[in-house]
Amino acid sequence: MKLNSYDEWSPLREVVLGSAANYISHERDLSWDLFFHDNITRYYYPRVTARSGNPVSERDAERAPIKQRYVEELIEDLDGMAKAFESLGVTVHRPLDLDAATAEVTTPAWSAAVIPPLNLRDNTLVLGDEIIETSPMIRSRYFETQLLKPVFAEYFRAGARWTVMPRPLMTDSSFDPSYANTSQGGPTEPVKDPEPSPYDVGFEMMIDGAQCLRLGKDLVVNISTENHAMGADWLERHLRGRFRVHRVHKLSDSHIDSMVLALRPGTLLVRSPAVAAFLPEALRKWDMIVPPRPTSNNFPVYDDDDLVLTSPFIDLNVLSVGPDTVMVNDACPELMSTLERHGFTVVPVRHRHRRIFGGGFHCFTLDTVRDGGPEDYLS
Numbered sequence: 001m002k003l004n005s006y007d008e009w010s011p012l013r014e015v016v017l018g019s020a021a022n023y024i025s026h027e028r029d030l031s032w033d034l035f036f037h038d039n040i041t042r043y044y045y046p047r048v049t050a051r052s053g054n055p056v057s058e059r060d061a062e063r064a065p066i067k068q069r070y071v072e073e074l075i076e077d078l079d080g081m082a083k084a085f086e087s088l089g090v091t092v093h094r095p096l097d098l099d100a101a102t103a104e105v106t107t108p109a110w111s112a113a114v115i116p117p118l119n120l121r122d123n124t125l126v127l128g129d130e131i132i133e134t135s136p137m138i139r140s141r142y143f144e145t146q147l148l149k150p151v152f153a154e155y156f157r158a159g160a161r162w163t164v165m166p167r168p169l170m171t172d173s174s175f176d177p178s179y180a181n182t183s184q185g186g187p188t189e190p191v192k193d194p195e196p197s198p199y200d201v202g203f204e205m206m207i208d209g210a211q212c213l214r215l216g217k218d219l220v221v222n223i224s225t226e227n228h229a230m231g232a233d234w235l236e237r238h239l240r241g242r243f244r245v246h247r248v249h250k251l252s253d254s255h256i257d258s259m260v261l262a263l264r265p266g267t268l269l270v271r272s273p274a275v276a277a278f279l280p281e282a283l284r285k286w287d288m289i290v291p292p293r294p295t296s297n298n299f300p301v302y303d304d305d306d307l308v309l310t311s312p313f314i315d316l317n318v319l320s321v322g323p324d325t326v327m328v329n330d331a332c333p334e335l336m337s338t339l340e341r342h343g344f345t346v347v348p349v350r351h352r353h354r355r356i357f358g359g360g361f362h363c364f365t366l367d368t369v370r371d372g373g374p375e376d377y378l379s
Contacts, residue, residue, distance in 0.1 A: 001091075001369045003160035005126045007214050009264045009320040010372030014091040016151055017082055018118040018364040020074045020357070021097035026307055027113040027140040028062040030172055030194075035138050036309055036358070037180045038253040063113055064307045070353045077351050081327075081361065084349045088321055093368070095120070096147040105142050109171050109199040112139040117147040119359040120366040121257065124148065125209035127219070127243060128374060130161035135231055137206040137254065139170055155368065165234060168204035168227075171197040175206075176225040179253055207231025210255040210363060215262060216375035220246045220280065222256045242374075251278040257362045258316045263289070263344065264323035265377050271313050282378040291316070291338040298331045300352055309358035317360025319367075321347065327361050329354070 001014055026032065082092045098116035105114050123144050125132040131152050133145045145152075156162045168174050172194030206227040213220040219239070221232050229247075236245045252259050260279070261269045267287045270276070276284050294312040302308060315335060319327045328336050330348035339346050354360050 002158045003126065003129050003131065003155040003368055004373075005214075005367050005370045006128050006216050006374050007370065007372045007377075008262045008367075009323045010370035011322045012085075012088075012090050012320070012367055012370055014093065014367075014369035015085060016093045016095065016120055016148065016366040016368060017078060017085070018120045018359075019095050019097050019116050019147075020071055020078060020118050021116055022100045023066060023071045023074070023098075023116050023118065023357070025063040025065045025113060026309075027115070027138075028064055029112060029139055030175065031112075031137060031139045031170060034175055034177065034180055035254060037183070038311070066356065067303075067306070070306075070356050074353050074357060077349075077353075078364070080350050081364070084327065084347060085321075088325075088347065090321065091369075093151045095151065096149075098147065105140065107142065107170075109169050109197055110139060112142070115140050115144075117144050118357060119210075119363040120148070121210045121359075121363050122208040122255075124366055125212060126366060126368055127214065127239065129159065130163060131155060132209075132238075133164040134207055134209055135165045135168055135205045135234075136170075137208060137227070142167075142170070151368075163238070165207075165231070166205060168206055169199045169201060170204070170206075171195075171200050173197065173200040173202060174204040174227075176203050176227050178226070179224045179250070183250075183253070203227055203230065205230035205234055207235075208254060210257050213256060213260065213262060215283075215377050216372065217242070218244050218246060218376070218378045220248060220256075220283070222249075222251045222254065223247050224250045224253055228254070244378075246280045246378075248278045248280070251275065255363075258311070258313050258360065261316065261318060261320075261362065262286075263318075263320055263326060263339075265375075267342070269316060269318065269339075271316060280378065289338060289342055292334040294332070295334070298329075299355060302356070306356060308355045310355045312355075314354045314360050317354070317362045319361040319365055329360065 085092045095117040136142050203226045211222045223229050259271050260275050270288045315329045315332045325345045327347045329351045336346045
């Protein structure tokens with residue numbers, strides 16, 4: 001089928017589901033720590049190693065290993081998600097698995113470990129009939145969309161547009177640390193001493209698809225840094241005449257799909273009533289479902305050396321299969337009951353280690369074909 005995805009709720013026909021094969025570790029470099037700022041408490045800012053072999057600073061990047069039983073169980077859960085989609089009549093595409101021999105990505109400015117294409121929502125934005133590969137924010141994910149090329153190529157052959165945003169150089173000086181340095185919590189060590197590089201160009205555009213809420217012809221984009229603002233500038237210029245871009249500021253550090261999701265026209269799922277103050281005025285008129293706060297019983301108990309990447313609200317990261325059908329983690333009875341009371345059919349699916357791998361159903365998927373079009377829901 002031809003690429004067609006304008007919103008978050010229209011009947012879903014085709015989806016790309018991420019892969020966790022050969023997930024080994026988290027790369028604890030500057031880009032990674034800045035990205036996970038709001039949820040990581042054990043902080044420091046190691047630097048990456050330059051391609052020349054000369055250290056960018058005294059410490060190389062730390063790689064935090066992931067226990068392989070978590071990876072094996074995640075792969076089982078992803079297969080379960082695929083079966084759930086298929087039972088609902090949704091065609092499932094998968095990216096290429098990361099080759100175990102691909103241990104590192106290298107550019108002229110830095111090198112970093114590679115992770116598999118799991119959280120597909122981040123580095124790709126589907127708007128209507130266009131695939132946009134966004135400007136990455138984490139070095140270890142710089143070439144992640146290469147593993148999606150076979151899927152993208154099929155949609156391109158069927159008539160889709162296919163665009164790649166400018167790729168940042170991602171030296172230390174590329175990152176705007178102001179959010180991390182001024183927000184509550186997060187690092188105990190402010191980012192004040194970016195190492196100089198011959199590739200420095202100042203702040204660069206970096207933005208993820210998961211910072212965007214798609215509402216027909218409207219796109220709501222969260223902006224928390226100069227990097228995000230430059231990415232929004234690019235989107236506004238590129239989409240002018242086709243989509244309207246609405247900026248919200250510091251709703252979160254970056255992604256907003258565990259803060260607010262549109263379940264159908266006129267209905268939002270939000271973390272708390274306070275979210276409304278950040279939204280465009282037209283969206284504040286929509287009904288807002290606020291589920292009960294998650295309990296500790298919803299999550300596995302991890303060892304002290306396990307790196308937990310998300311807040312307990314990760315399970316708000318649901319995926320709408322249609323305007324009345326929502327895929328929800330089966331470990332969340334309170335959330336399921338809340339949605340059912342509001343008239344939704346809930347499809348419970350197992351997903352155990354979302355806090356270790358930093359994503360829920362919305363994160364792990366890229367909805368490429370839905371029935372909806374460029375409707376105007378905000379005028």
